[in-house]
Every structure is written in C-alpha cells, then in structure tokens.
Amino acid sequence: MNPVSTNNITVAYHRKPVIQNVSFEAPEGKLIGIVGPNGAGKSTLIKSILGLVPKASGNISIYGKPYKKQRQIVGYVPQRGSVDWDFPTNALDVVLMGKYGQIGLIRRPNKKDKQEALECLAQVGMEAFANRQISQLSGGQQQRVFLARALAQNAFVYFMDEPFVGVDAATEKAIIQLLTDLKSKGKTVLVVHHDLQTVKDYFDWVMLLNIRKIAFGPTEEVFTQEHLQKTYGGRLAFLDQESNGVNPLA
Amino acid sequence: MLDLLANPNTQWVLVGTMLLGITSGVLGSFALLRRQSLLGDAMSHAALPGICIAFIIVGSKEMLPLIIGAGITAYIGTYLIQAFVKHSRIKTDTAIGLVLSVFFGIGIVLLTYINRNATGNQSGLNEFIFGQAAAMVRSDVNLFVIAAIALLTITFLLFKEFKIITFDREFAQGLGLPTVFINGLLMTMIVASVVIGLQAVGVVLMAAMLIAPAITAKYWTDRLDVMVILSGVVGGLSGLLGTLISAPISGMPTGPLIIVSSCSLFFLSLIFAPKKGLLTKAIRLMRLRKSTSQNQVMQGIYEFIEETGRNTLTLDDLISVQPLSGLRLQQTIKRLQKRNWLQRSTETYQFTDKGIKEAHQITLNQRMLQMYSMHEMQFAHLPMEKNNWDFLSLPNSEQQPLFELLSKHELFPSVLQERTEDR
Numbered sequence A: 001m002n003p004v005s006t007n008n009i010t011v012a013y014h015r016k017p018v019i020q021n022v023s024f025e026a027p028e029g030k031l032i033g034i035v036g037p038n039g040a041g042k043s044t045l046i047k048s049i050l051g052l053v054p055k056a057s058g059n060i061s062i063y064g065k066p067y068k069k070q071r072q073i074v075g076y077v078p079q080r081g082s083v084d085w086d087f088p089t090n091a092l093d094v095v096l097m098g099k100y101g102q103i104g105l106i107r108r109p110n111k112k113d114k115q116e117a118l119e120c121l122a123q124v125g126m127e128a129f130a131n132r133q134i135s136q137l138s139g140g141q142q143q144r145v146f147l148a149r150a151l152a153q154n155a156f157v158y159f160m161d162e163p164f165v166g167v168d169a170a171t172e173k174a175i176i177q178l179l180t181d182l183k184s185k186g187k188t189v190l191v192v193h194h195d196l197q198t199v200k201d202y203f204d205w206v207m208l209l210n211i212r213k214i215a216f217g218p219t220e221e222v223f224t225q226e227h228l229q230k231t232y233g234g235r236l237a238f239l240d241q242e243s244n245g246v247n248p249l250a
Numbered sequence B: 001m002l003d004l005l006a007n008p009n010t011q012w013v014l015v016g017t018m019l020l021g022i023t024s025g026v027l028g029s030f031a032l033l034r035r036q037s038l039l040g041d042a043m044s045h046a047a048l049p050g051i052c053i054a055f056i057i058v059g060s061k062e063m064l065p066l067i068i069g070a071g072i073t074a075y076i077g078t079y080l081i082q083a084f085v086k087h088s089r090i091k092t093d094t095a096i097g098l099v100l101s102v103f104f105g106i107g108i109v110l111l112t113y114i115n116r117n118a119t120g121n122q123s124g125l126n127e128f129i130f131g132q133a134a135a136m137v138r139s140d141v142n143l144f145v146i147a148a149i150a151l152l153t154i155t156f157l158l159f160k161e162f163k164i165i166t167f168d169r170e171f172a173q174g175l176g177l178p179t180v181f182i183n184g185l186l187m188t189m190i191v192a193s194v195v196i197g198l199q200a201v202g203v204v205l206m207a208a209m210l211i212a213p214a215i216t217a218k219y220w221t222d223r224l225d226v227m228v229i230l231s232g233v234v235g236g237l238s239g240l241l242g243t244l245i246s247a248p249i250s251g252m253p254t255g256p257l258i259i260v261s262s263c264s265l266f267f268l269s270l271i272f273a274p275k276k277g278l279l280t281k282a283i284r285l286m287r288l289r290k291s292t293s294q295n296q297v298m299q300g301i302y303e304f305i306e307e308t309g310r311n312t313l314t315l316d317d318l319i320s321v322q323p324l325s326g327l328r329l330q331q332t333i334k335r336l337q338k339r340n341w342l343q344r345s346t347e348t349y350q351f352t353d354k355g356i357k358e359a360h361q362i363t364l365n366q367r368m369l370q371m372y373s374m375h376e377m378q379f380a381h382l383p384m385e386k387n388n389w390d391f392l393s394l395p396n397s398e399q400q401p402l403f404e405l406l407s408k409h410e411l412f413p414s415v416l417q418e419r420t421e422d423r
C-alpha cells in the first residue's frame, strides 16, 4: 500500500484553478522532491493533501485510508513565514507542540515528552538553543526548530515546504542527512524544493509540477531536459544563465 | 478609607472589579497574541444593541439577560467581521471599522429610545457607555464569580490547545486537534470576558481592559503561561486600584480609573521592565557599546602587531586599525590606559604586558566565535548562550576542536606565542 496516493486533485482559489487533476502514487521509503516555478501550486498541493485548503475535487489516501483517519502518522513542516515568531515561547516548547496530538486533549506534556523533544532538537543541532525565545533565533535556526517539531510528531509520512530556505550550505547537508536517516527507517518524505542543481543529489523520486503534474518518477528517469522545459517553459533559459551556464542536469 | 472598605457595598464592587480584571487579563493575552486587539473593540461596541434589546424585552436591568443580549450581538458582530474578511475583498481593519460603527450606531439609537421612554426609577442604560462599577450589586458579583471560575478553569484545562491554536493553527489542524471547536470556544470566551466587563467599564473602554494588562505582561516574560498569569494579576490589580482610588471621592468614575491604572502599569513596564524595558535596554546598549569599543580597539592593535610585527603604533595607525573615530575612540583609549592595558609615550602607543595578554584573549575568543559560526551544527552542544559567548571558559577538551580549526585556517593569534617563544 502506498504512503500517499492521490486521485485527480483539483484546487481552485476564487474559481482560478491552481492545481488541476494531479494524481500520483508515492512509493514508500523514498525522498521525493516536488519542483516547479513560483506559483506552480506546490504549497497548495501539500496543503490540499493535509486538508488545509478545500479541494474542488479528488481523493487522497494515506496508506490506503483517508487522511482524516491517518493524521497521527503524517508530519508537516510549513513554510517558515506562516507563524508569528514574536510569540512568547521558546524553541523546546515549539518542538513539544509536535507531540500534542499524541498527548491528547487537556493532558500536559510530561518529563518523557520533554526529553524526547530535546532529543529532536539535538538531531537538528539545536539543543543549546532549547530555552531561547523563538524570535531570537536566526531564520535557519527557526527552520530547524520546525523540522525538529515534525520529528517530534514521529510520523511515517512527512511533508516539508521549502525546508532549505534561509539555511546555509552546511546545515542543508545536515538536514539532508537527517532526511536520509528517516528514509532508512522506512519513512517517506516529500519535500518542496527550489534548487534544481541539487535535485539529482538529494531525491530518489521527483515530481515536476506546474498546475498539472508534468512528470513523476525516479529522478534519473523523469528529471530530463524535456520535462524541465515543459515545467519551466521559457524560464529555464533564464535559469541556466543565472547559474553561470551550469546545467542542472549535468 | 478603612470605613469605606468596611462598607459591604464597596466590598462587592471591589470583588467584582478585581474578577473582571483577572478574566479580561487572562483572555486578553490570547486576544493580543491572535492580533485581535481591534476585534475586542468591535466586540464591546457591538454588544451595546444587544444590551438595549434585552432591556426592552425584559423591561428591567437584571444582569443576566443584559449580558446574554450583549453576548449575542457581540458574537454576531465578530462573526460578521470574520465572514467579510473570508468571503469578500474587504480587509480586516475595514471590516472591523464597519461593524463597530454600524452596531454602535444602532446601539445609540436604541439607547436614546429607551431613555425617552424611561419610566419611574428606570434611569436608562447610559452607564453602559462609560461604565458604572458602583452600580454593581451582590447578585451581579455572584454572576461574575461563576463566570470567572468557568472561564479560568477552561483556560487552565485547555491551555496547551489554546497555545498551539494561537501560535500555529494549521499545524494544530494537521495534528488532528479539533481546531474548529477550540477556536470557537476561545472566541466565545473572549466575547464572554468582554461582555461581563461592560457594566463596570463601559463599551468605549472595554477593549483597553482586555489588551492593556496583556501588553504589560508581555514586557516581563518570554513564556506564555507566565504571561497569562501576570496579565490576570495586572488586570486584577488595576480593578483593585481603580476602585480604591475612586471610592473615597464622590463622582469619580471607577471604570475609567481602572483603565488609567492598567495603563499606568503598562507605562511603568514599558520603561522599567528588566530585559525589555526601555531604560534597561538603554543601559544595556551603553554597556555593550563600551565593551565592544574596547574589544575592537584591542583586537585592532593586536592584529596590527600580528601583521606588521611592529609593537608601537602612531595615532594614525591606531585610527586605521579599528573602526572607531573621534570622541568614541578618545574615550576608549583613555579607558584602556586607565586599565593599564595601553601605554602612551609622547607620539606612540603600545600595549603593556598585561594589555597584550588581554588583547590575545580577546582576539582568540573572537576568532573562536568565528570558527564556531562556521561549524555551528557541530558545536551545537556547547553552552555558549549560558556562558555569555566566552569560549575561553570552556573545558580544554571542548576548546581543542576549535583550536584545530583555527590552526587549519591559520587564524590562531600569533603575537603572544612568538613572544613566549622568543623568551
């Protein structure tokens, strides 16, 4: 049974279709990249799978059951801009929030929950910042706190929206290492990604998305010039120039 | 004063205003963090027509029906604002302005109608505009006690849920928490805390009652639980102060004095709060500037020696090796001389023995920081936050990898070592 399978999802904001008839079956235990130009609907695809935006049509199942029944096993790392970082709380407390679903209503986190949250912070190299107020973290550190919070969820399927934004190269490597560890434990990770140069290095499978699904499959098979052209259109030429002629496919 | 406190009437008022202060403080914290300060204002104004309609129907000033009426229209107003924002292109501030003025307008019309037709001892409902705490009676206070206990208990039980829904609603939804229910409950509780305060404080000032304690509390802490408790305390204290100040002076309005009290507490916090207060911030900035300028000059000279091998600097050298100039530089040099780190001989400056050791330490620490930032993930376990970024106080085993990195980048401060080797 596939960790994620969708059937003809369509989402529209104010009548304008943002993603159209997207169907795919994500294989288990893979790192899966989702790429496409700005406004292609990548965030919307993730949000519609998680039920955060209403779908105009389509079905989604997580390990064969509707998402609503499987929330406990799905983890989510939203784009960093989505919360108020001035909120009076510290890094450890945010990570603990990942456990609220398991803890249940009304009950408080106990010592063990806190210990586990601290371990998740340690996995992203942030244990020294556990008690730091979150507005006093750098952008990359905030991103890592979000990642740790998703780890605390202890999910089987993870959705991450641009987890590498504002993260330095060394940290990016470390995060990829972390995702590879998750993968080796049989977990499935879907990542919205912007840097075409690294797609081949990072992801086993890739989806090229531009309102419609252009291609989805093992990276070496579908990450081709032809598909990229179809996804980015004329913009790819500009992209090549920008990266000093380095071909992302090379 | 004591006479007044012995008066059972004053006692009831006192208990009532304190309870109102506590509940509005506690729920105001959430309103503030949800960026709903203005919404609170709209809620209280939208309550006025409800109060009037309830009065017209019931025909008396009994508290419970009035509060229920207030709650209903306040809730409708709030709902309308959210619906406007969700389903049209109207922005939040516009929607709030619209609902607030329309509801308040209707309220005033109804109020005038009631005043015209007031019979006998029914003196109308004017007190709801600016509040009249002194009009509180025992049965009112009983009602407040029940409401306060209910609101505070629910907040205590669902604290974790209120926290996550305020911080990151989408994530809470993803966790499978019943966000629609929790959100609706919190909203209802905020409305409830607003409407029970109306009699004492009035529709015009109620928003301040909701928000001022919360902002005050936020100056003192970085933790939500502490903030919520503090905010309740500040609200309660404001109720107490406002009532005590207004009680002995006839004609002094209690509601506005409660607001003045909480705003005074806010201003005190704004200036004097540790960490976030303006005064503490100013003092800290001054200290920081002093020590930073010292470090900059010390390191500048040290690196000059490191590069050129010359131990003495002219004033021009000194100016060129570090970023300070003018008065700041003069003051800093004087301070360094006073500490006996820097010596002046007519035209030139040079380190004392003590000074060069100090400069070595400063430079070393700064460069270790540089290495630390390069490899932050690797050193994340170091308690740098706690020890004020003092790398030199770390145990030797922790310093070793940083030293190795320094050697690798050829950044190990070299002046002092050469000297010791020379000897």
Ligand SMILES: Nc1ncnc2c1ncn2[C@@H]1O[C@H](COP(=O)(O)OP(=O)(O)OP(=O)(O)O)[C@@H](O)[C@H]1O
Binding pocket: A013, A014, A018, A036, A037, A038, A039, A040, A041, A042, A043, A044, A045
């Ligand atoms: N809440 C919303 N209301 C209306 N339109 C929206 C909303 N959110 C997104 N859109 C539109 O939907 C389209 C897809 O947005 P989405 O955020 O999914 O893109 P994306 O692929 O994640 O882009 P990016 O790379 O910039 O993050 C865009 O055209 C955007 O303007």
Ligand SMILES: [Mg+2]
Binding pocket: A042, A043, A044, A079, A161
């Ligand atoms: Mg996006």
